[in-house]
Amino acid sequence: MHPRVLEVTQRLVERSRPTRERYLAMIRAAASDGPQRGKLQCANFAHGVAGCGSSTDKQRLRLMDQANVAIVSSYNDMLSAHQPYEHYPELIKQALREIGSVGQFAGGVPAMCDGVTQGEAGMELSLASREVIAMSTAVALSHNMFDAALLLGICDKIIPGLMIGALRFGHLPMIFVPGGPMPSGISNKEKARVRQAFAEGKATREELLESEMKSYHSPGTCTFYGTANTNQVVMEVMGLHLPGSSFVNPYTPLRDELTREAARQVTRITHQGGNFMPLGEIVDEKSIVNSVVALSATGGSTNHTLHIPAIAQAAGIQLTWDDMAEISAVTPTLAQVYPNGKADVNHFHAAGGVNFMVHTLLEAGLLHEDVNTIMGRGLSRYLQEPFLVDGKLEWRTGRAESLDEDILRPASRPFNEEGGLRVMQGNLGRGVMKVSAVAPKHQLVEAPARVFHDQSELAAAFKAGELERDFVAVVRFQGPKALGMPELHKLTPYLGVLQDRGFKVALVTDGRMSGASGKVPAAIHVCPEAIDGGPLAKVCDGDLIRVDGRTGELRILVPADEWMARQTVEAPQGTGVGCGRELFAFMRGAMSTAESGASAFTSSLEALK
Template identity: 60%
Template sequence: MTLNSTIEAVTDRIIQRSRHTRARYLSRMAQAAEEGPRRGHLTCGNQAHAYAAMGADKDALVAEKMPNLGIVTSYNDMLSAHQPFEKYPQFIKGVARKNGATAQVAGGVPAMCDGVTQGQVGMELSLFSRDVIALSAGVALSHNTFDAAVYLGVCDKIVPGLVIAAATFGYLPGIFIPAGPMTSGIPNDEKTNVRKAFAKGECDRATLMKAEMASYHGPGTCTFYGTANSNQMLMEFMGLHLPGASFVNPGTELRDALTGHATKRALEITKLGNQYTPVCDVLDERTFVNGLVGLMATGGSTNLVIHIIAMARAAGVLLDLQDLSDLSDATPLMARVYPNGLADVNHFHAAGGLGYMIGELLSAGLLHPNTKTVYGNGLKDYHAEPHVKDGEVTWGKGATNSENEKILRPAKDPFQKAGGLKQLQGNLGRGVIKVSAVDPDRHIIEAPARVFSGQAEVKAAWRAHKLDRDCVIVVRFQGPKANGMPELHGLTPTLSVLQDRGFNVALVTDGRMSGASGKVPAAIHVAPEALDGGLIAKIQDGDMIRVDAVNGTLDVLTEGVAERDAATPDLSDNGHGIGRELFEVFRQSVGRADDGAGVVV
């Protein structure tokens, strides 16, 4: 199938824009690779320290004839998605030994849960945790004793941070090993209705708690299609997972078999063999385009807009919001998974899942088929279905038909002809909007502004019935420089209720919404942010705001706004409490949201 002209043009544009940064990056990776196996550069004393606790594996490590895998793990048992990783290191070490190789836990990285910190002070550390994870993985791999790495991570900032580290150590081969989603709980629409009822005071907290616990109920990723599961999709579309690995439930025979096969594959692609596949070769411009197409086709998380820009920069690839918007226009929306529908990721996987989507998108010329992957022969091999027999994985042909077209549709007959994300640009700056779950009648909202400096203020005004009107809720001083850019997920039920009452409502913010942002039009990630000279700092109540997802514009229509003095925020409490003191240097040095909001890249 001939490559779609828009996919080709955007890819060529990215290659041209990135030619200098990518060339410098690849030159550094080539120089590092030429130095040979990393252990060969350690002194005897260095090696003795590294192998002191390795028991029977010491001789193999010293001999340097077989690979040594570095395991970078984000295990903790507070995150349901990461709890299964507890036993992975021992399992991986056992597989390595059976294949004559060795493996060591290189180090751990932090993994915080946005579900726990939503609406709490800790959320102000969430975005920055991505950079901390990259730094932590860098420390883990700096011991220079590994021939390849396996990365254990799933959730929101963890996978992007690990990808940034994997790209930085791009001369090393690396495979990402997921844990899979938890089994399905109560239906997502039932959970949503309880949340809205609680927001309206129609049910008590005990009822809300019962619904939440029935939804988030066991080991594995939360089953809605938020940032965590968007990460898993991305790793598969970008060829860093094994085919079909993303959405296999924890604790199953197939899950264990995929983990074992990923370990063996990591051993096969080191520089000690003849299938050397460093991460720097996997993460090229075409791979990032494939990832973006996957994001658009599935209606994925808005958080990935920030993260994929930062991940790409770590590999010398320069992405722009216009690239994302153009790719979205060319990509059909093929999936309806909550919050874009009622199904969860288990239902999506059963309907055909990522293998079906990749096959369809390849046939439509919307993906680059010959990118390098950790599996071997290009993305075309990812239209496959893994099966297990006698503890080993084999791959058969992937689904060629959707098993449920209410969840998953073919590329030629999609839910929408264009993908789920749009760039917005106007006198208020640049931002993005997720439209995959927004009714087309609400793609353009023009209404007076109601201005706030935090989501608590919005909720207070709503409880006082001061928002029962058409309005654009402007929530500013929520950008990375101001307070770390916390998600404003707590506004979703409030704004949904206003919309359900018949009001034309939109949100404009320099902050983030949740990866589960849904049916209320929300212009988010507005840059420059209010604390960095953005016009959003000069908006006043009553100014007319136009959010236009059809034409991709974001403007204040009231004259004279630019001549006003900017509002002065009270940020006196932003620098202390729950560890915020430790992140002052991050707030001072972080980049703009449309550049990936990075500290380390």
């Protein structure tokens, strides 16, 4: 193992010892009781089986030697990634019946699409939806009728929400079931070109719409390497997907058979199956470190600097940004998938995908092999990949080399010697930057500030021709407590145009960018956030700011005495009402800092220390 990875892991173990011990005691006590439905009162049990369509299923549930598997799904028709889940419950139930077990649809969780809500009021519900999904998962599993669970989810807040909720029932074996990416449409480079042309007034709205619909064109995840597809890599490297299953396209025979196999496999790791392996024993300090290595090696979504700490905390593990940055510093960048390159995730999968990533990272000593997975002990089980032969699933040893080193490289020949994450810090607070997509010549910007309280203000200033110069855009009052931390992806085309025109531009914000954060240097998730009196609330137009993605410096170059004497400005009024936002006011008030996962659950989980 790489000594730095071992060092961070050991430090994480020591820091987390009190909370992790309490967590494990909780789930082990629950697991030792055996099937929970066996202790239910007769009336309670009768309610739990009344809806079964088959008397055979009812009889099986009365016997404690057969597994009852909960199905928790984020299906809806509006998300392309989640639309295929419409058909999964029946596939799962039938596969379970064939082996003498039972599947019950335990509950649905909400699933919103950041792509639809970008720049709209609904985006202010996006991060909070993670907490709602976690609570919905807990409600679905709260009936204590189940021996295991299959969790159906893919996209941005949905996998983290399912994970947080599921980990509070960590005594149950669980498998996450992906749906796969849509087939490739037009290139991501062409999509970005049309967006930028539209921002400059060089493309019509009809041309923009045509481009977008050729890019997002069918069921499945979007094919760029944003938060949804980063989720898939992270889940597989944590041992929570079937090996090689993350990027198999929807509505294919292999995809359907992998879904059936997930149902069969989850019964094998129940008490009844004899190879008991609950979720809470899989998600430990080593698997969390593995998830950060995977994030860094692939240049994954900055949203995971919020989600992985929040997931870790749900399992009693206290992960910090410094831990993540130290891991990133020694993890080479092995993939170039848009926005870090031209390829999409289908190309990544064809070049070797997660299977090859695990191979080369294990070989380099950057992943812990000695971890629990849904397939048993050892991450080397993820060197296998699935094939469908005469209608039957077969596992074969995957490739030990990349088929396209323009997309995916071994650790011995990386695109960069370090990963894509940088912790930014200085007298403006602490934040993160995804440097993997930013060219080295653009990573340092020192320029006057231009302050905005909304991304629409920046768009208006661009259209008025006010931004034809070097500047650092400070977009504040966008944090979790202020607005629920909406993504600011609408800024990318405008700032990209200005950078292409030769201006030095950067973004500093207490909000988020998209998981597809791109070529403009952006110090995001800055905390303390402005509404909490953070330093961003003191910045004025014209203040000189240094944003250095190479060294991690985030600093306002104002004389110290002047800076200390300066008063913070008040948050703008009149926000947070309409589109259901007012219903989430209580949750925004409970949100922790971005570094603590921007979570409404932090205080309640910290009480377990």
